[in-house]
Amino acid sequence: MQKRVFQLLADNTSGVLSRISGLFSRRGYNIESITAGVTADPRFSRVTIVTYGDDEILEQIEKQVGKLVDVRNIRELKPEESVYRELALIKVKADPQQRQGIIAVADIFRANIVDVSKDSLIIELTGNQAKIEAFINLLEGYEILELARTGIAGLGRGMDNVTHLESENAVCVNA
Amino acid sequence: MIGADAIIKCLEEEGVKYVFGYPGVAICPFYNSILQSEIQTILIRTEQNAAHAASGMARITGKPGVCAVTSGPGATNVITGIATAFADSIPLVCITGQVHTELLGSDSFQEADITGAVESFVKYSYLVKNVGDIPRIFREAFHIANTGRRGPVLIDIPIDIQNAPVSRFQYPEEVSMRTYKPTVKGHAVQIKKVIKELEKAKRPIICVGGGVLLSEARDDLRGFVEKYRIPVVSTMMGISVMPTEHPLYFGMVGNHGKACANRAMNESDLLIMAGARVADRAVSQPDLITRNKVLVHIDVDPAEIGKNAGPTIPLVGDVKHIFQDFAREEFACEHEEWIRTLEEYRQTLVARRNPNPAYVDPAAFITRLSEKMTSDAVYVADVGQNQIWSCGYHIVKEGRFLTSGGMGTMGYSIPAAMGAKLADKSRQVIAVCGDGSFQMSMMELATMRQYDIPVKIIVLKNGYLGMVREYQHYTYRDNYSVVDLSGSPMLDKIAAAYDMQYQLLENMDRAEAVLDAFLKEDTSVLLECLIDPMDLVK
Known part of the structure; x- marks a missing residue:
C-alpha cells in the first residue's frame, strides 16, 4: 500500500464532487483527503485527492477518475516535484497561565492565533502534513478541544505542466 | 415554442x-x-x-x-x-x-x-x-x-x-466538450508491435467481445482474420461477430463456453482480446491468460485495460479503427498446424448430452430452429438456462445474437426483441426465454399487439427457475429453495388473451412441422416447449 496524491481539473458542474467521491466509494477505493475549489477560470474546479492502495488500484483510480465525463485531466503530484499544503484550525484549552506557553510553540511553527477567549485559543497552521502532525504532537500537554483540517491542496512546481487554455485568457495547471 | x-x-x-x-x-x-x-x-x-x-x-x-x-x-x-x-x-x-x-x-x-x-x-x-x-x-x-x-x-x-418558453432554437452542429475526448485511433507504435507479434506467433488467437459489434467492426475483423487465417473465439457479447460455422471460429469462451474455445485460448501463444473486458464470466482466472503468452488488449476504454489482467501490449482505441490500421500493414504469418490442432479439438471436445426423449431437447431444438431461421435473423436470448443453451447451440449465420450479458437481467428478451424488430421490420426477430423470464416481461405482449410488432417468442418451459435450480443441484445437493414456478399461467390461455397465435411442442417428434409453422409468417407466435425440469446446462 502506498500513498499517492492526485490533482485533477474538472468542469465546475453541479454534482461534480459527488461524481468523483461516489466513484471512490462504489469501487472501494480509499480517500484520505479530498479538497476542491474553483480555479482562476470559474469554469473549472481543481481537486486534490490523497489516496492509497497498491500499484494496480492506483492505476485504476487514475484511469477511472480520468474517464469521468466532467474530469478534464488527472495527474499524480509527485512529492519531489510538487508543493503540498494543508490548513489546520486547532482549538486548545488555555487558561491565562497556559496561554504564553502555547503561543510560544505556535510561534516556532509560524502559526497564527486567530481567536482568543477567556479559556481557549484557536491556532491556525499551514504546512505540509508532517508539520501539522508535529505541531499537534507538541500540543500533547494541552487539551485540544476541537481540530479541523482541510486535507491537502497541491500544485506541481514550475512551468512544465501548465497549460494555457486556448480560447479563454485563463491559465490552468494540468497534465 | x-x-x-x-x-x-x-x-x-x-x-x-x-x-x-x-x-x-x-x-x-x-x-x-x-x-x-x-x-x-x-x-x-x-x-x-x-x-x-x-x-x-x-x-x-x-x-x-x-x-x-x-x-x-x-x-x-x-x-x-x-x-x-x-x-x-x-x-x-x-x-x-x-x-x-x-x-x-x-x-x-x-x-x-x-x-x-x-x-x-x-x-x-x-x-x-x-x-x-x-x-x-x-x-x-x-x-x-x-x-x-x-x-x-x-x-x-x-x-x-x-x-418554459423558448425564444430561439438552434441545434449545435458540433459538440465542444472540454473534458470529454475519447481516444479512438490506436497508437501507431502499439499497432506495429502487435503486427510484429502476429508475425512471430505460432498459436495466435483473437477473442472478440461486444465492442467489435458496438464499433461496427465486424466486417473489418472478419476480413483481417480471413486474410491472415487467424482463429477466433468470442465472449458471450461477441457472439455473432463470426458466423458460428465459420472455419476459423471456435466458439464462446468462459465457464459456460465451449471446451475447445477455452482450450484454444489457454494454449495460444498470442492472445488478442478485442473489445472484450476480460470479465469474470468469460475469464474466471485472468492469470491463466497472461501466463506463457503475449496478451494484447484492445479496448476503447483505457480503464478496462489492466483492470482484470495486465496485458503485454495495451492498445487503446476503437476496434474498427484499429483493425483498419492492421489491414494497412503488410506481413506474413503461417499457422496452419495450429488451425489443424484447433479443428481436432473442435471435433473431439464435444459436450455430450443425454436428452430425455419425453421432452424437447433444448440443444437439438435451438440448433434446428437456427438452421431454419433466415440468414440475417435476430435471436434474442433471455437469462437463465435458456441463455446458456442459446449461446451453445444457436447457429449464427449473418444475423445478430442479443442478450443481457453483463447484468444478466431476466426479462430482457421480449422488450429487446420488440426494439430490434421496430429497428428493422424486414428481419426475423425471435425472443427465446424461460418460463421465469417470460413472466417478467409478459405484460409486453399487449405492446406487441397494440403496435403490431411481430416478434416470435419461444418459452422453454421447465417449471423452475432452471439456472438457480441447477446451482442448488450442484451446491446444495438438490435442496431446492424458492425455485419452483408452480402457479405459472397456462400459456395457451395467455396467448388467447392477447389474441396471439400459440403452439405447443411437447417433444422432438413434431419439431420439424411445428418450427416450420412457427417461422412461416411474419406474425407474432408464442411457442411453448416443454423441457425436462431436471435438464442441466453442464
Whole structure:
C-alpha cells in the first residue's frame, strides 16, 4: 500500500464532487483527503485527492477518475516535484497561565492565533502534513478541544505542466 | 415554442424514429409536444422494458435508443434497464420528467433524485435547470452515449423547464466538450508491435467481445482474420461477430463456453482480446491468460485495460479503427498446424448430452430452429438456462445474437426483441426465454399487439427457475429453495388473451412441422416447449 496524491481539473458542474467521491466509494477505493475549489477560470474546479492502495488500484483510480465525463485531466503530484499544503484550525484549552506557553510553540511553527477567549485559543497552521502532525504532537500537554483540517491542496512546481487554455485568457495547471 | 417542443426538435435532429416510454404528469409536456412530430411513441407496459426496448433498437441501428418516462416511480423503474445497458455498453438516451424546479429536494409527490440514483449506472447524467440549455445538453448526450465506450445517458427535466418558453432554437452542429475526448485511433507504435507479434506467433488467437459489434467492426475483423487465417473465439457479447460455422471460429469462451474455445485460448501463444473486458464470466482466472503468452488488449476504454489482467501490449482505441490500421500493414504469418490442432479439438471436445426423449431437447431444438431461421435473423436470448443453451447451440449465420450479458437481467428478451424488430421490420426477430423470464416481461405482449410488432417468442418451459435450480443441484445437493414456478399461467390461455397465435411442442417428434409453422409468417407466435425440469446446462 502506498500513498499517492492526485490533482485533477474538472468542469465546475453541479454534482461534480459527488461524481468523483461516489466513484471512490462504489469501487472501494480509499480517500484520505479530498479538497476542491474553483480555479482562476470559474469554469473549472481543481481537486486534490490523497489516496492509497497498491500499484494496480492506483492505476485504476487514475484511469477511472480520468474517464469521468466532467474530469478534464488527472495527474499524480509527485512529492519531489510538487508543493503540498494543508490548513489546520486547532482549538486548545488555555487558561491565562497556559496561554504564553502555547503561543510560544505556535510561534516556532509560524502559526497564527486567530481567536482568543477567556479559556481557549484557536491556532491556525499551514504546512505540509508532517508539520501539522508535529505541531499537534507538541500540543500533547494541552487539551485540544476541537481540530479541523482541510486535507491537502497541491500544485506541481514550475512551468512544465501548465497549460494555457486556448480560447479563454485563463491559465490552468494540468497534465 | 416551449422546452418540450425543443426536446422533440432535438430528437428529430438526431434522427430518432421511436420513443419508448410511459407517461405521467411530470413528462406530459413532452408527450404533448411529440404529437406534432413524426417520431412514433410506443407505450411500454412497465418502464424497465422501455430501456430494454431502446437497447434492442440501439443494437440493431447502431444509434442511441431513446426512452422517456415520468418522475419518481417511473424514473426508478427504469433503473434496471439503464444498468443493463450500462453493463453491456449499449447507447441509450433516457429522458425522465421531474417535479417543478421549486419543489426539488422537498420530497414532493413523485419526486426521486434520479440523477443521484443512477450515478453508478450511467455514462453521464444531466439535470436541466435552464430551458436554453436543452439543445446543447441533447447534442452532448447523444454524442456521449454513442462515442468512446458506448453507454446510457440520462436527462432529467423538471416540468417547469419543459413548459418554459423558448425564444430561439438552434441545434449545435458540433459538440465542444472540454473534458470529454475519447481516444479512438490506436497508437501507431502499439499497432506495429502487435503486427510484429502476429508475425512471430505460432498459436495466435483473437477473442472478440461486444465492442467489435458496438464499433461496427465486424466486417473489418472478419476480413483481417480471413486474410491472415487467424482463429477466433468470442465472449458471450461477441457472439455473432463470426458466423458460428465459420472455419476459423471456435466458439464462446468462459465457464459456460465451449471446451475447445477455452482450450484454444489457454494454449495460444498470442492472445488478442478485442473489445472484450476480460470479465469474470468469460475469464474466471485472468492469470491463466497472461501466463506463457503475449496478451494484447484492445479496448476503447483505457480503464478496462489492466483492470482484470495486465496485458503485454495495451492498445487503446476503437476496434474498427484499429483493425483498419492492421489491414494497412503488410506481413506474413503461417499457422496452419495450429488451425489443424484447433479443428481436432473442435471435433473431439464435444459436450455430450443425454436428452430425455419425453421432452424437447433444448440443444437439438435451438440448433434446428437456427438452421431454419433466415440468414440475417435476430435471436434474442433471455437469462437463465435458456441463455446458456442459446449461446451453445444457436447457429449464427449473418444475423445478430442479443442478450443481457453483463447484468444478466431476466426479462430482457421480449422488450429487446420488440426494439430490434421496430429497428428493422424486414428481419426475423425471435425472443427465446424461460418460463421465469417470460413472466417478467409478459405484460409486453399487449405492446406487441397494440403496435403490431411481430416478434416470435419461444418459452422453454421447465417449471423452475432452471439456472438457480441447477446451482442448488450442484451446491446444495438438490435442496431446492424458492425455485419452483408452480402457479405459472397456462400459456395457451395467455396467448388467447392477447389474441396471439400459440403452439405447443411437447417433444422432438413434431419439431420439424411445428418450427416450420412457427417461422412461416411474419406474425407474432408464442411457442411453448416443454423441457425436462431436471435438464442441466453442464
